[in-house]
Amino acid sequence: MxxxxxxxxxxxxxxxxxLLRELRTxxxxxxxxxxxxxxxxxxxxxxxxxxxxxxxxxxxxxxxDPPGSVDLDQAMHLSRRPGGGFRVRYAIADVAAFxxxxxxxxxxxxxxxxxxxxxxxxxxxxxxxxxxxxxSLLPDQTRPAVLxxxxxxxxxxxxxxxxxxxxxxxxxxxxYEGVQRSIDDGSAEEAVALLADIGRLRxxxxxxxxxxxxxxxxxxxxxxxxxxxxAYRAPLPADxxxxxxxxxxxxxxxxxxxxxxxxxxRTLPPAPDGAxxxxxxxxxxxxxxxxxxxxxxxxxxxxxxxVPHHAAFLQECTTLLRGAGYxxxxxxxxxxxxxxxxxxxxxxxxxxxxRRLVDRYASxxxxxxxxxxxxxxxxxxxxxxxxKEMAEGxxxxxxxxxxxxxxxxxxxxxxxxxEFFDACVVDVKEREPAVGTVQLTxxxxxxxxxxxxxxxxxxxxxxxRLTQADPGRAKVEFAPA
Numbered sequence: 001m002x003x004x005x006x007x008x009x010x011x012x013x014x015x016x017x018x019l020l021r022e023l024r025t026x027x028x029x030x031x032x033x034x035x036x037x038x039x040x041x042x043x044x045x046x047x048x049x050x051x052x053x054x055x056x057x058x059x060x061x062x063x064x065d066p067p068g069s070v071d072l073d074q075a076m077h078l079s080r081r082p083g084g085g086f087r088v089r090y091a092i093a094d095v096a097a098f099x100x101x102x103x104x105x106x107x108x109x110x111x112x113x114x115x116x117x118x119x120x121x122x123x124x125x126x127x128x129x130x131x132x133x134x135x136s137l138l139p140d141q142t143r144p145a146v147l148x149x150x151x152x153x154x155x156x157x158x159x160x161x162x163x164x165x166x167x168x169x170x171x172x173x174x175x176y177e178g179v180q181r182s183i184d185d186g187s188a189e190e191a192v193a194l195l196a197d198i199g200r201l202r203x204x205x206x207x208x209x210x211x212x213x214x215x216x217x218x219x220x221x222x223x224x225x226x227x228x229x230x231a232y233r234a235p236l237p238a239d240x241x242x243x244x245x246x247x248x249x250x251x252x253x254x255x256x257x258x259x260x261x262x263x264x265x266r267t268l269p270p271a272p273d274g275a276x277x278x279x280x281x282x283x284x285x286x287x288x289x290x291x292x293x294x295x296x297x298x299x300x301x302x303x304x305x306x307v308p309h310h311a312a313f314l315q316e317c318t319t320l321l322r323g324a325g326y327x328x329x330x331x332x333x334x335x336x337x338x339x340x341x342x343x344x345x346x347x348x349x350x351x352x353x354x355r356r357l358v359d360r361y362a363s364x365x366x367x368x369x370x371x372x373x374x375x376x377x378x379x380x381x382x383x384x385x386x387x388k389e390m391a392e393g394x395x396x397x398x399x400x401x402x403x404x405x406x407x408x409x410x411x412x413x414x415x416x417x418x419e420f421f422d423a424c425v426v427d428v429k430e431r432e433p434a435v436g437t438v439q440l441t442x443x444x445x446x447x448x449x450x451x452x453x454x455x456x457x458x459x460x461x462x463x464x465r466l467t468q469a470d471p472g473r474a475k476v477e478f479a480p481a
Contacts, residue, residue: 016411019471020120023407027400030112033127036104041127044105045134050097051144052165060191061091062172063137064179064242070132071115071124073352073359075145075170076245078194085159086152086198090249091145091168093135095126095353095360101378105130113393115355116400119408124355131354139173146363148249156201161252163370180238199241202248211344212297213240213247214321216314217305230412230444234305246351247343253366254338254346260369261332264362264386266349268324268341275320282316285426285459312426312439312446326358326387330380358390409445409476413469420481423464425449428456438464438478451479 024031033041061075077089099105109125116123124131137143147166151159174192182188183196206213218233250266257263276296283290283299286309290299300317303310321342326349327335340347350362361379368375426446427437433455439446449456449464456462463481468474 016408017120019407019411020118020404022472023403024118024123027396027403029116029123029400033108034104037108038127038129040100040104041098041129044098044100045129048097048134048144049100050094052094052097052167054147054164054166056091056147056166057142057169059089059168060171061089061137061168062174062192063139063170064174064176064195064238067175069173070136070138071122071354072137072170072173073354074246075137075168076195078191078198080190080194081151084154086156086194088148088150088152088198088245088248090148090150090245090351091137091166091170092148092249092351092359092363093137093354094144094146094165094363095130095135096364097144097165098130098135099126099360101376109357109360110389113357113389114397116397118400119404125357126354135354137168137170139170142167142169144168146367148252150248150252152198152201156198156205158248158252158255161256161370163253163256163366165367176236176238176242179242180236183238195238195241195245199237199244202244203240206244206247206344207297207301209344210295210297212300212342213243214300214314214317214342215240215303215305216318217311230409234311247347249351250347250349251343251345253350253362254348256366256369257348257362258334258338258346260365261334262330262375262380262383263365263369264326264328264348264358264383265335265338266324266340266347267327267335267337268321268339268343269337270341271320271323279313279316279320281458282426283313286310286313286424287459288313308439308441308444309424312424315446316426326390328383328387330383356390357393358386361386406475407471409447410469410471410474412443413445413466413476414471417466417469420463420465421478423449423462423478425456425458425460425462428458438462440464445476447476447478449478449480451477456480 059077061077063072063075065072073093075091079087081087105126112125115125145166145168147164147168149162153159179192183193215235254265280290288309303314305311305314327337329335338346348362349356350359350366353359353363361382364379365375422441423438425436426439429435434452435450436456437446438449451467464478465481467477467479469476
């Protein structure tokens with residue numbers, strides 16, 4: 001998923017559409033699906049080749065996604081266990097039920113690797129007839145799923161994990177704000193209300209093991225009164241609780257794979273000292289108190305993403321995730337690095353197969369491990385190449401994100417060249433102290449600053465002048481006023 005979320009609404013969408021279409025051409029982003037892929041997807045949607053026989057449609061699953069989402073990977077049902085503790089049932093879209101190994105849809109998915117997120121639209125991994133139709137866990141539709149049943153004790157610790165194929169049926173499509181509101185006012189049904197109970201327990205366990213979740217604000221383009229601007233949407237507690245269910249499943253999946261001796265993990269080495277040192281300097285620049293006895297994870301948990309300088313620091317914290325990759329292993333030959341430093345445990349991507357190629361393979365590996373069987377041949381044959389494929393797909397996604405942000409910011413500011421803004425200096429180049437990065441107070445823009453004759457005051461407020469903003473040609477840049 002994208003590190004910085006950008007969404008365009010209302011009038012902004014029409015105004016930026018042409019520029020974003022041009023960007024997709026420049027980046028050689030995959031366009032329409034080939035006819036052979038669409039035809040195979042249509043046939044699979046009409047007559048799925050791999051429907052399970054187990055029927056779990058009586059369980060009242062629900063989904064939680066942004067409003068309007070139709071590519072629904074996950075549905076959940078939460079309950080209390082009679083003897084104490086909790087039961088998490090997590091249904092993941094069974095993409096393999098529709099995709100024939102070695103077929104046209106499979107080959108195209110290996111070419112695309114991930115869904116790409118532009119501000120105005122998605123470039124999907126699979127044809128819409130699958131990703132937004134037959135394979136999506138839409139409400140009131142019977143769908144094939146990879147069904148996880150994870151039993152937790154009263155403290156939220158995993159006791160048992162079971163993974164099977166089953167038919168499921170979601171009863172409700174919920175969104176984060178609605179879930180948060182119903183939990184806060186006490187109107188949520190128990191299955192939804194338990195998201196808060198389990199989420200808080202899992203957050204406490206995350207703290208105990210030294211893990212960290214970054215609540216990075218979502219950057220959004222807001223249209224109003226014929227104009228548009230950038231703003232931030234701070235994550236709600238419900239966002240984090242929902243993410244904990246996905247993390248729980250990814251950790252359970254990694255444990256299954258490691259026990260079976262074959263799998264693909266999402267790994268991240270510990271951050272080098274230099275990177276943490278840079279973050280400490282950034283914290284000082286943003287006037288965030290970081291005593292030496294306070295750990296990085298404790299500091300991050302103390303921040304409020306609704307506070308602008310906290311939001312800027314959280315965004316900088318994502319630089320510690322840049323060493324993340326995928327590690328495949330087989331035959332019991334376990335990898336030297338099997339953990340994800342931010343999760344502080346072994347972890348795998350297995351909950352978003354409609355949007356990420358590797359998750360379809362991870363589901364198969366976990367199904368086989370749970371059943372005590374060997375994975376299908378098409379999975380083990382593809383396993384060695386998956387890390388490189390995912391790395392290339394991730395790089396493409398990062399490029400799309402970075403170029404989209406640059407374009408949108410330039411488009412928003414192109415008519416304001418020469419104007420003055422209040423900003424904060426959040427970064428200064430070590431060998432070029434007159435060059436650095438500023439965060440504007442309003443609008444929510446982070447951009448380069450250059451052209452001054454003296455060293456920039458790191459961490460200080462500064463009046464700046466916009467010197468260039470030409471979407472598609474020149475990125476946003478400021479100079480000291």
